[in-house]
Amino acid sequence: MSVDTPLNAAASTAGSIFAASEFDVPPFQREYSWQEDEVREFFDDLQRSLDEETYFLGLIILTDEDKKKKIVDGQQRIVTLTLLASALYHEAISRDRKALADRISASFLYSINYETDAIDPRVTLTDASDNATLQYIISRGETPAAISGETVSGELVKSYRFLRRELRSDLNQDPFKRLGKWTEFITHKLYFAVFIHPTPASAYQVFEVINTRGRDLTTADLLKNYTISQAPPARRMDVYKKWKEISENFQSDGANFVQYIRHAVTVQNGHILPKDLFSFLAARTTLTHRIPPTSMELLDLLERYLPLYLQMIDPSLPGPASNIALGVFTAFNKLNVITIRPLMMAMFACSDVDQGLEQLLRLVSRRIIVGNLGTGNIERRFAEAARRVSQTQNWQTPLDELSDLSPEKSSFIEVLQKRTLNKGVLSYVRNAICAGTIIPQGYFPIHFIVPKNTKDPAHFGEGELSYWGSTIGNTFLSVVDKRLGNVDWNDFKHVMLPTAAPGEFNEILTSFPEWNAQSIKVAAQVLAQSAGDIWYA
Template identity: 25%
Template sequence: MAVNNLLDTSTVSLSDIIGNGKTYTVPPYQRDYSWKKDQWEDLWNDIIGINTTGNVHYMGSIVLQNMGDKKYHVIDGQQRFSTLTLIVLAIIKKLNSLIEKEIEVENNQERVSLLSKKYIGDKDPGSLTYSSKLQLNENNNSFFQSNLLVFRNPTNINTLQDSDKQIWNAFNYYVARVNEFFEKEEDGEKITNFLNKLIAERLMFIQIVVEDELSAYTVFETLNSRGVGLTVTDLLKNYLFSISSKVDLPHIKNKWKKIVDVIGLDSFPAFLRHYWISKNKLIRQEYLFRAIKESIVDSPSVILLLDSLEENALLYKALSNYSDSFWGGHREIKKRVKELTLFKEKQAYPILIAAYNNLDQEGFSRVLKLVSIITFRYTIIAKLHTNLKEDIYNKAAIRISNKEATTIGQIAELVKTLYPSDNDFKNDFASKSISTKRGKKIVRYILFGLENHLSHADNDYEENPGTIEHILPENGNDYYLADFPQAIHESIVYRLGNYTILEADKNRECEILPFDDKKAIYTTSQYELSKEIQSNSWTPNSIDLRQERLANYASAVWRISQYD
């Protein structure tokens, strides 16, 4: 291809883009509308800034594919196009409100007609719907055309798909901003000029027009490598579709949609990377697309990749939701998934994906337990660096995927480096503080883990009604000032040794009591963790001694037998 046919660039205004009878279509495979309130606010503030300063504002680059006959595909820029159209609609709605108030009716009707034809499109005389200048992707276009462009409220907002709901919320956001800005303005000419002279003429774009799909893809990738911020999702989708055969493309598009529907656009890049490094060497997010591109080179390999992604999408989603139906009735798996969600553990996802795909259910369950206990010791208690964890889990995942590690003993040996020894764990636990202001769920989890060990029970830390009791009161108490002056109170009150579990009524009763009176109540509790408190007084030394004892219990609760 000759270089001069690859692309044509120019600096254009919004008016230049939309004028001259051009129409734009967002290809079916492009992402749904995804801008959120932060982006809506930024764009509106940019427009208000233009109004204040009179300067132009650059909106970045847009990539268009020339389809002939003044028709273009929007390769990059659909979020901005869509949102600017919503602003146009909000301004037209404001003019319509003037008409309803019988203010300059004929002039404002003509303004609405001219603005609609210039920025929105022409209305079909039969269906009374717009043949619009902008067609969104296959998921959003129906709602965009049949509701937004004709100002028709949805029948039931709650039944809209998420991206349609997002468009509707964006439109109403701009309706509110326009109404605020023109709160006392009843001059239709000024409102019209805000769009026609300010927004349309002073929002500037770098327009890049290419002639074919390959050129579009090349520009798309180049822009991303220069920091424009296109996501790996956008890049991968465009690349996979560009190398797919025409016969396979409908099937591939359908598979892609199913995967994204399960995972969600926001979570897809992380899912893709975790899936990839469950089989391949560790790679940073910014290099992921290039690595996949080197491996996936034709339509059959695209289908194989998407087949595997589709198979793993439900697993990946369920890894962050213990109540997902994916787990069926497997109680142990649900318990461990719940723990990993509490720990916010995601670096282990590659080894869990590999284990699920290559081991039986019991083997996968044992790997889950292994990872959960390691996470508790390594991350929650020891607070060790996470880089090593990702590297070791990646190497273990590859061994599992290659059938080189097939037993829990072999897998445990591969990740042994991440397991703090009993001695180290006890030392870390014995000095650990976790504030109930920020980590209440973690504190409950630890206390009920210890309680279950002492009472040989199986209480769920979320479902059990027991409450956290601060033996040294959290908000201070005159009875404790002699041993815990204000200067040291904050550093001690959130020590694990200062916590126990009590029934809610007993907890309230203890609130203002001295330690001796509290201890008498503790002996009446159903919880062994409280009944075993035998100190004659409550001092910093008492907390140290108790926490050392709890550390011994903890080393038995959170233990991997293979490492004994």
């Protein structure tokens, strides 16, 4: 990475850096995230080095902005050192070492605003919960059970409790002497290598270069950091809050959130490989005739599609989808298909969206029953179809161009009769058959008439149940979740058949004197033919 002027680099003691600065963690940084293993390593390293003349705590990268030092890299170490300084301060107070406590406070915890005479914290965190928790700990020397108006940061609480416990154990050797030794060490013998970045607008690039080599910076972190850092300075806090609101809908699952971002970007830009998402958005990689959205445009995209996308994940949530669309979402979830979400997102801007979604479900479910959607080329085709739908505001032609993915009816029926399918697909197909539509409005529990893992099943030859056990002919829909009775044909007819779901093929099932491979084949023929009539209506 190139910069216009050389970086100002210097080795400085922690005491001199803190005493001369007020630190802000910019919005593009991650929240405090150190776990006990990392805090333990931090403390143990310092404890072992107390008798050394110097100890190097690593590189921190700062930038000057608004009369404060913005922490581009080094947040976890600076915050953890602040927690340790707070523990030392309160131990000094409790042991009546007021002068030492005042020194720790002035060097590491608080600064005086000479214009207003206010006492300001040395370190301020962007995340409101993190910051409220940190300031509570510093001011009181204990961890909060609750903070008015804010949630408590669990990681900060755990880190402080660990540091306080370990410090107290260390001080038991000689409290007066050890307090002085610790304070002198962190003030005068603990060193950072400090880089002051000359241009705040490009400081994120330094962060990216440093952290992409680290072990725990995720794609979600990179995307958040880049988006916030590239927003206008006056709007960064608003962007941070909005990003956090959106990401929290994915329950801290960074992979699902990144998937949503990729799908939202795909609607307008077509297929983007997961590994290329960040480099495309950060303009590190160019795709022919495709311009990545700006950070503000990306945020608008994520806000626009969020209610719809959340309904795709969980159709019980409120949002813009009709009952038919919700039925399609449920069907795709049963089929465990997510590659078509960008195409569905694009279709919602078109007229007759329900008709288009039904046509898409018909196409995809036919394909899954006879084959799969597992190739990258098929995902690419759906993604490019999404882009064309977005550009033309019409879904008909792009879906027609995918029609080669659909098998012929005869092939569909033949394969469905004998193909082993997972339980989610079987549940969807069987419920659709009994409901007489590819969009069932409700799902009944599916049971295998004779489970595949049954030992020594009656009336089956060697290997027959293993072959036929997970095919459609060996399934049954019931209104009860739990299997009733014993696993034999007589019990099934007398106990389970009376619990049949509406539309179930009871007459056919009761006609079999025993349940064997031939019975499964006959039932499968009837069910597959019925499915063919529904899917190819």
